[in-house]
Amino acid sequence: MKKIFVTAVAGLMAAAPAMADLVFPSLSYRTGPYAAGGIPFADGYADYFTLLNERDGGIGGVMTKLLECETGYNTEKGVECYESTKGEGALVYQPLSTGITYQLIPKTTADDIPMHTMGYGRTSAANGNVFSHTFNYPGTYWNGASGAVNYLLETNGGDIKGKKIALVYHNSAYGKEPIRTLEELQKKHGYELSLLPVDHPGQEQKSQWLQIRREKPDYVLMWGWGVMNQVAVQEAANIRFPMENFIGIWWSGAEHDVLSAGDKANGYKALTFHNVGRDFPVFEDIQKYVVDAGKAAGAGDQIGNVLYNRGLYAAMLAAEAAKTAQGIHGTADITPAMMRDGMEALEITEEKMAALGMPNFGPSFSVSCENHGGPGLVGVTQWDAGSKTWSLISDFKPTDMEVIGALIEADSGSYASENNIEAQCK
Amino acid sequence: MPEQLAFAMEVFLNGLMSGVLYALVALGFVLIYKASGIFNFAQGVMALFAAMTLVGIQNGQVPFAHLINAVLGTHIHHFGWHIHSVLALILTVGVMVLLAVAIQKFVFRHLVGQEPIILFMATIGLAYFLEGFADLMWNSEIKKLEFCLAGTTCLPQGINLAIDEATYNWFGYGFFIDNLDITATIVAIILVIALVAFSQYTKQGRAMRAVADDHQAALSVGISLNFIWVLVWSVAGFVALVAGIMWGAKSGVQFSLSLIALKALPVLMLGGFTSIPGAIIGGLIIGVGEKLFEFWVGPLVGGATENWFAYVLALVFLVFRPQGLFGEKIIERV
Numbered sequence: 084m085k086k087i088f089v090t091a092v093a094g095l096m097a098a099a100p101a102m103a104d105l106v107f108p109s110l111s112y113r114t115g116p117y118a119a120g121g122i123p124f125a126d127g128y129a130d131y132f133t134l135l136n137e138r139d140g141g142i143g144g145v146m147t148k149l150l151e152c153e154t155g156y157n158t159e160k161g162v163e164c165y166e167s168t169k170g171e172g173a174l175v176y177q178p179l180s181t182g183i184t185y186q187l188i189p190k191t192t193a194d195d196i197p198m199h200t201m202g203y204g205r206t207s208a209a210n211g212n213v214f215s216h217t218f219n220y221p222g223t224y225w226n227g228a229s230g231a232v233n234y235l236l237e238t239n240g241g242d243i244k245g246k247k248i249a250l251v252y253h254n255s256a257y258g259k260e261p262i263r264t265l266e267e268l269q270k271k272h273g274y275e276l277s278l279l280p281v282d283h284p285g286q287e288q289k290s291q292w293l294q295i296r297r298e299k300p301d302y303v304l305m306w307g308w309g310v311m312n313q314v315a316v317q318e319a320a321n322i323r324f325p326m327e328n329f330i331g332i333w334w335s336g337a338e339h340d341v342l343s344a345g346d347k348a349n350g351y352k353a354l355t356f357h358n359v360g361r362d363f364p365v366f367e368d369i370q371k372y373v374v375d376a377g378k379a380a381g382a383g384d385q386i387g388n389v390l391y392n393r394g395l396y397a398a399m400l401a402a403e404a405a406k407t408a409q410g411i412h413g414t415a416d417i418t419p420a421m422m423r424d425g426m427e428a429l430e431i432t433e434e435k436m437a438a439l440g441m442p443n444f445g446p447s448f449s450v451s452c453e454n455h456g457g458p459g460l461v462g463v464t465q466w467d468a469g470s471k472t473w474s475l476i477s478d479f480k481p482t483d484m485e486v487i488g489a490l491i492e493a494d495s496g497s498y499a500s501e502n503n504i505e506a507q508c509k
Numbered sequence: 510m511p512e513q514l515a516f517a518m519e520v521f522l523n524g525l526m527s528g529v530l531y532a533l534v535a536l537g538f539v540l541i542y543k544a545s546g547i548f549n550f551a552q553g554v555m556a557l558f559a560a561m562t563l564v565g566i567q568n569g570q571v572p573f574a575h576l577i578n579a580v581l582g583t584h585i586h587h588f589g590w591h592i593h594s595v596l597a598l599i600l601t602v603g604v605m606v607l608l609a610v611a612i613q614k615f616v617f618r619h620l621v622g623q624e625p626i627i628l629f630m631a632t633i634g635l636a637y638f639l640e641g642f643a644d645l646m647w648n649s650e651i652k653k654l655e656f657c658l659a660g661t662t663c664l665p666q667g668i669n670l671a672i673d674e675a676t677y678n679w680f681g682y683g684f685f686i687d688n689l690d691i692t693a694t695i696v697a698i699i700l701v702i703a704l705v706a707f708s709q710y711t712k713q714g715r716a717m718r719a720v721a722d723d724h725q726a727a728l729s730v731g732i733s734l735n736f737i738w739v740l741v742w743s744v745a746g747f748v749a750l751v752a753g754i755m756w757g758a759k760s761g762v763q764f765s766l767s768l769i770a771l772k773a774l775p776v777l778m779l780g781g782f783t784s785i786p787g788a789i790i791g792g793l794i795i796g797v798g799e800k801l802f803e804f805w806v807g808p809l810v811g812g813a814t815e816n817w818f819a820y821v822l823a824l825v826f827l828v829f830r831p832q833g834l835f836g837e838k839i840i841e842r843v
Contacts, residue, residue, distance in 0.1 A: 113649065114640075114641070114644060114649070115764060116763075116764045116765045116768065118644070118649040118764060119649055119650060119651045119763060119764075122649060122650075254813040278811075278812070279812060280811065280812045280813035282813045282815065282816040283816075284765045284768050285765075286756070286759075286760055286765055286766075286768065286769060286772075287527065287772065287815065289523050289527055289800065290520070290800055290803040290804065290807070290815060291812075293519065293520060293523060293685060296685055297516055309765060310760050310761075310763060310765035313651060313760045313761050313763070314759060314760045317666070317759055317760065320666075320667065321666060321667045321668060321685075321687055322668065322685060323667075323668065339650065339651040339761070342651070342653055342761070343651060343652075343653045343654075343760065343761030345653065347667075377582065382575065382578065382584075382586070384586075
């Protein structure tokens with residue numbers, strides 16, 4: 084009897100930590116060549132959960148716990164981080180790397196843990212019928228590509244036939260993501276597309292920019308990350324390419340991407356799926372409950388920066404999904420499977436964001452079993468080198484879902500047939 | 510002149526300029542290898558560390574600020590001053606000398622007589638240590654490098670208008686040559702002349718060459734190996750600083766600077782590990798070769814050929830001349 088009692092107590096104690104907190108792993112990279120981008124995102128993600136704990140007592144009365152694991156933007160390390168943290172009751176993973184995402188898609192599905200790859204990862208995971216545990220709302224790379232083309236259409240009176248567009252991209256799975264979409268849209272809108280790959284890490288881009296200087300494209304789009312962004316902006320300035328015609332994806336549009344080029348970077352544009360700057364009430368709370376209390380993840384100097392805001396936004400979406408899951412299942416102590424249900428039923432409205440101190444921080448959207456990618460609304464930001472700030476210069480606008488939807492259907496369809504996956508949405 | 514030929518000439522000239530930048534990195538490897546037989550895997554990280562230290566000193570950044578703040582609960586980040594570039598350069602050279610002393614005292618002094626592979630492994634460890642140390646000391650943020658000699662006379666960047674205009678008048682197409690690349694070329698020429706003069710005409714330089722030729726013989730005539738190795742690591746540290754400034758001006762000072770070593774490897778394979786002229790000529794061949802290959806063949810194979818082509822070119826040279834173009838042929842008899 085005594086033995087049974089001791090075993091039961093030991094079992095309860097072992098189970099207790101998983102029940103006590105809502106665990107949110109953060110696969111971050113604060114070291115290595117991509118640390119400059121990884122740090123503000125990780126800080127924003129961590130600070131929002133700290134705010135919820137300090138201000139609201141957690142989510143639904145349960146404290147949150149952040150499990151940070153350093154990946155160095157290395158796929159193998161990312162998988163190790165996943166394996167070492169999944170047993171701690173991890174509710175949702177944010178790998179912040181397309182390479183890690185590809186490795187984790189089958190693993191998270193098998194382990195029944197959801198994964199959120201916001202604005203990165205495998206675009207066709209937007210098809211919830213095939214990718215049951217992967218979510219990439221509120222936008223994907225293909226939305227980004229279409230958003231860029233739509234912006235060019237808008238600024239050219241709806242006609243870009245014959246215009247020359249060059250895509251400078253990181254020569255990796257990430258950088259190649261928009262090519263198919265841009266090629267499809269090329270057929271529709273009649274522009275000329277030239278592709279200019281840049282090898283990792285992107286420190287040397289002389290050949291690509293000499294080619295741009297020779298071919299004189301009307302617009303340059305960029306899918307870069309890390310040092311590639313800073314060098315590209317500098318090289319564009321060197322050849323005197325008009326910065327207002329140079330548009331980067333959202334991973335090429337942070338402060339550190341343009342600061343090293345100084346005044347010459349003025350006017351450079353980047354796509355976005357969330358707002359920029361620190362003019363939101365939530366930052367006053369972050370200052371009061373997190374930074375001033377000495378509980379900030381970093382030095383507190385990244386608040387309001389583009390990637391800090393993105394990390395904060397990702398944390399907000401995770402927290403709202405957790406709240407939704409708590410509502411659906413009638414319990415505050417949710418499991419990863421319940422979290423998945425919450426993500427699939429997530430609804431973000433302007434009223435909700437305003438109540439959270441984040442009015443117009445991102446688009447309103449809802450997720451469904453079929454659509455894990457959200458509405459795919461894309462905005463455009465522009466850099467002002469004088470004030471050293473990014474400004475949102477357009478609304479979050481719809482993208483060409485007719486083209487993107489067909490591509491998602493085709494890509495996810497081949498993944499489903501390769502892996503014998505049946506449609507999960509009834 | 511046919512347009513394609515003009516383009517090719519522009520690519521050729523830019524290849525030469527890129528080659529100089531590769532050679533700047535390769536020089537540091539050659540200096541250490543020549544004097545001590547150590548292939549210094551940490552040379553790229555030394556360039557990063559040197560550039561971060563320069564910018565940190567220049568901007569009055571408090572070293573280890575995050576660590577100090579975390580331990581003491583303070584919020585200090587800057588001393589509040591801005592130091593002139595030249596003074597910051599001198600202070601950074603001082604830091605690099607201290608680093609050289611530390612490396613010699615704490616690492617290589619204990620590894621005298623070890624196999625080259627052990628020494629190589631030690632430099633790998635050193636590279637990882639320095640990466641973390643540099644981050645801890647100056648943080649991981651990307652820093653803008655503004656190196657100014659006087660007033661507004663800073664490192665120039667952007668198209669050289671005189672060349673653009675002159676070539677336009679001659680060929681009907683204005684060539685793009687980056688002012689920074691021209692500066693790097695001038696600096697590299699001065700650096701090589703200074704290094705050659707130092708090794709040929711100074712007592713320390715001759716001692717350095719003696720150590721490079723034969724450690725035992727140098728010891729027997731009273732040359733201090735410790736002093737010479739500290740000297741060599743200091744000079745390599747200075748070369749790393751120059752490379753860090755030139756590359757850092759292009760991309761901002763950031764972690765990726767440590768990866769410029771990857772660009773130096775094919776240069777060393779081609780030019781030889783023991784020759785300063787070899788590093789320069791190797792750099793120029795690699796620079797021109799990869800740029801012309803990308804220009805002519807790149808579009809046919811999808812582009813991004815430069816990284817792998819540099820290594821293929823070096824391998825081809827290795828097949829015919831294993832010691833590199835200017836390397837010493839080692840003949841060992843049993």
